[in-house]
Amino acid sequence: MGELELHTMRGRLDQGRLNKARRGELISTVPVGYVIAPDGAVERDPDESARGVVELVFAKFQELGGVGAVCRYLWDHGIELGIRPSRGPGRGRLEWRRPSRQTIRFMLKHPIYAGAYAYGRVATDPRRRLPGRPGSGRHALPMDQWAVLIPDRFPAYIPWARYLANQERLRENQARCQSRGAPRRGRALLGGLVACEACGRRRMVHSQRDGGPHYACHREDSRGHRTGCPSVAAAGLDALVTRQILHALEPAALELSLRAQGDLQRERSRLSRHWQRRVEQARYDAARVERQYQAVDPENRLVARTLERRWEQALREVQRLEEDFARFEQETPTSLTPAEQEQILALSASIPGLWQAATTTHADRKEVVRRLVDRVVIAVHGTTEQVDVAIHWSGGFVSRHSLRRSVHRYERLRDFDRLMLRIEELRRGGCSSPRIAARLNEEGFHPPRRDTAFSREMVRQLLSRRGLSNERDRSDVLRPGEWWLGDLARRLAVSLGRLRQWQAYGWLRARRSPLQRRWIVWADERELVRLERLQDYRPARPCDRYPEELTAPEHGPEA
Numbered sequence: 073m074g075e076l077e078l079h080t081m082r083g084r085l086d087q088g089r090l091n092k093a094r095r096g097e098l099i100s101t102v103p104v105g106y107v108i109a110p111d112g113a114v115e116r117d118p119d120e121s122a123r124g125v126v127e128l129v130f131a132k133f134q135e136l137g138g139v140g141a142v143c144r145y146l147w148d149h150g151i152e153l154g155i156r157p158s159r160g161p162g163r164g165r166l167e168w169r170r171p172s173r174q175t176i177r178f179m180l181k182h183p184i185y186a187g188a189y190a191y192g193r194v195a196t197d198p199r200r201r202l203p204g205r206p207g208s209g210r211h212a213l214p215m216d217q218w219a220v221l222i223p224d225r226f227p228a229y230i231p232w233a234r235y236l237a238n239q240e241r242l243r244e245n246q247a248r249c250q251s252r253g254a255p256r257r258g259r260a261l262l263g264g265l266v267a268c269e270a271c272g273r274r275r276m277v278h279s280q281r282d283g284g285p286h287y288a289c290h291r292e293d294s295r296g297h298r299t300g301c302p303s304v305a306a307a308g309l310d311a312l313v314t315r316q317i318l319h320a321l322e323p324a325a326l327e328l329s330l331r332a333q334g335d336l337q338r339e340r341s342r343l344s345r346h347w348q349r350r351v352e353q354a355r356y357d358a359a360r361v362e363r364q365y366q367a368v369d370p371e372n373r374l375v376a377r378t379l380e381r382r383w384e385q386a387l388r389e390v391q392r393l394e395e396d397f398a399r400f401e402q403e404t405p406t407s408l409t410p411a412e413q414e415q416i417l418a419l420s421a422s423i424p425g426l427w428q429a430a431t432t433t434h435a436d437r438k439e440v441v442r443r444l445v446d447r448v449v450i451a452v453h454g455t456t457e458q459v460d461v462a463i464h465w466s467g468g469f470v471s472r473h474s475l476r477r478s479v480h481r482y483e484r485l486r487d488f489d490r491l492m493l494r495i496e497e498l499r500r501g502g503c504s505s506p507r508i509a510a511r512l513n514e515e516g517f518h519p520p521r522r523d524t525a526f527s528r529e530m531v532r533q534l535l536s537r538r539g540l541s542n543e544r545d546r547s548d549v550l551r552p553g554e555w556w557l558g559d560l561a562r563r564l565a566v567s568l569g570r571l572r573q574w575q576a577y578g579w580l581r582a583r584r585s586p587l588q589r590r591w592i593v594w595a596d597e598r599e600l601v602r603l604e605r606l607q608d609y610r611p612a613r614p615c616d617r618y619p620e621e622l623t624a625p626e627h628g629p630e631a
C-alpha cells in the first residue's frame with residue numbers, strides 16, 4: 073500500500089471525529105448543571121436547585137471576583153453542587169458534593185455555560201508529562217487556537233459577553249498572583265520543571281515572606297487549608313542544578329560522553345533495525361488485508377465491512393509503530409562527526425564564563441536548562457532539612473543528589489538528637505562555645521538555616537536549653553570561699569600563668585568544675601593572706617626552696 077493511501081486512510085479516521093466536532097456533535101460528558109437527554113440533546117439540569125447553585129456560582133464570581141472567594145462563600149454557607157456522575161452505579165443520579173476550587177475554576181472557564189460548543193481547548197506537552205500521571209503535561213490553549221468553537225449551541229447560564237469578561241478577570245487574577253511571586257532576589261531557574269516525588273504534582277514557584285522564591289507543592293483540602301508537601305527554596309535547588317549542568321559541560325566530562333558515543337551508536341543502529349523490521353511487518357500485514365478488501369465482491373457487504381474494519385485496525389497498528397519509531401529516533405541521539413566533536417570540546421571550556429557573564433540573561437540560562445534537563449524530581453524527608461533530588465536529563469539519564477533546605481527549628485533537623493549529644497559531649501569535655509561551634513562545623517553539622525555555620529551564639533543558646541550554659545555565668549557552681557582561677561588572679565594581682573604553676577606544684581587547694589572542667593580554687597580570708605605572702609616572697613638565692621608555711625594550702629571546708 074502506498075504512503076499516500078495510508079495517509080488518506082489515517083486522515084479519514086481523525087477526520088471523522090473532527091467532522092463530528094465541527095458539527096458540535098462530539099460530546100461524551102457534560103459538566104455540572106447540564107444533562108444529556110435520551111435523544112442526545114444537551115439540556116440544563118432538570119433539577120431546579122442544581123441549576124440554582126450553578127447560577128449562584130456565576131453571580132458570586134461577578135460579585136466577589138475570585139475563585140477562592142467564591143469557594144469560601146460556598147463552603148461557609150454549606151452550599152453544595154448537584155453533580156450527576158457519568159459512570160459507576162450512580163450514573164446520572166443527582167448527588168450533592170462540596171465544591172472544590174478546581175471544579176469552580178473549571179466551571180468558570182467552560183464555554184458551555186455561555187451556550188457555546190468548543191473542541192480542542194487543551195493540548196499535551198510531552199516534555200511536561202510525568203510517568204504514571206495520565207493527565208499531566210496538559211495545558212489550556214488560548215481561544216483563537218481552539219479547533220472548534222460554535223456559539224449558541226446549548227442553553228446558556230450566562231451571556232457570551234459575561235463569559236469573556238470572566239476569562240479576562242481570571243487572567244488578571246492569575247497575573248497578579250504570579251507577579252506577587254516575582255521575587256526581588258533572582259528568579260527561579262527551574263519554574264515548571266520541578267515535580268514532587270511524594271504526590272507526583274508539578275511544583276509551583278511561590279514567593280515567601282522570609283526570602284526568595286520557593287518551589288512549593290500546594291494542595292488544598294475541601295476547606296481551603298493548605299496541605300502540600302514542605303517547600304524548597306529555589307536558590308538552593310537552582311544552585312545545585314546549575315553546578316550539575318556546568319559539571320556535565322566540563323571538557324573532561326564531555327570527552328567521556330563523546331567517547332561513549334561510539335557504543336551508543338552501535339546500540340542505536342541495532343534498535344533501529346529492530347524498529348524498521350516491525351514497521352515493515354505491520355505495513356505488509358496492512359497491505360495484505362487491503363488486497364483482500366479490494367478483491368471482495370462489493371455486493372457481499374458483511375464480508376466487506378469486516379475486512380474494512382480489519383484494514384482500519386491494521387492501519388492503526390502501522391500508525392502506532394511509526395509514531396513509536398519516530399519517537400525513538402527523536403529521543404536517541406545521533407552520532408557526531410569528529411569536527412563537531414572538536415567544536416564541542418573547544419566551546420565547552422568557555423561555558424562557565426558565559427554562564428556567569430553579565431550579558432547572559434536569566435531567560436538564556438532558563439533556555440539552556442530546558443535544553444538539558446527534562447525535569448527535576450524532589451523528595452523531602454518528612455519535615456526535615458533533607459531533600460533527595462533526581463535530575464532527569466534530556467537523554468533519559470537520571471542523576472541523584474541530596475540537598476539541604478532551610479527549616480525553622482532545630483528540632484526539624486534529621487540529626488537533631490545526634491547534634492545535641494555531640495554538643496553535650498564537647499561541653500563535658502571542657503570545650504568553650506566558640507570551640508564547640510568550630511568542631512560542629514568541622515564535623516559536618518549544619519544549623520537549620522541553609523548556608524549558615526554554627527556560631528558561638530547559636531551554641532550558647534543550645535547549651536542553655538540543656539542547662540549546660542557557661543558555668544562561670546551560673547551561681548550554683550562556686551561554693552563559699554571558692555574562686556574561678558581568673559578572678560583569683562585579678563584579686564591577687566598575679567598572672568594567670570603563675571597561678572597555674574602554683575596549682576601544678578600543689579600549692580593551691582583546687583578542683584575542676586563538673587561540666588567544663590575549669591579550675592576552681594578555694595581561698596578564704598586566711599588563705600588569701602598566705603597567697604599574698606607567697607606572691608611577695610623573694611628567695612635569697614634563686615635555688616632556695618620556698619618555706620612550707622607559704623606553699624602548703626590550708627585545709628578547705630571539705631578537707
Ligand SMILES: [Zn+2]
Binds near residue numbers: 268269270271289300
Ligand atoms: Zn507534593
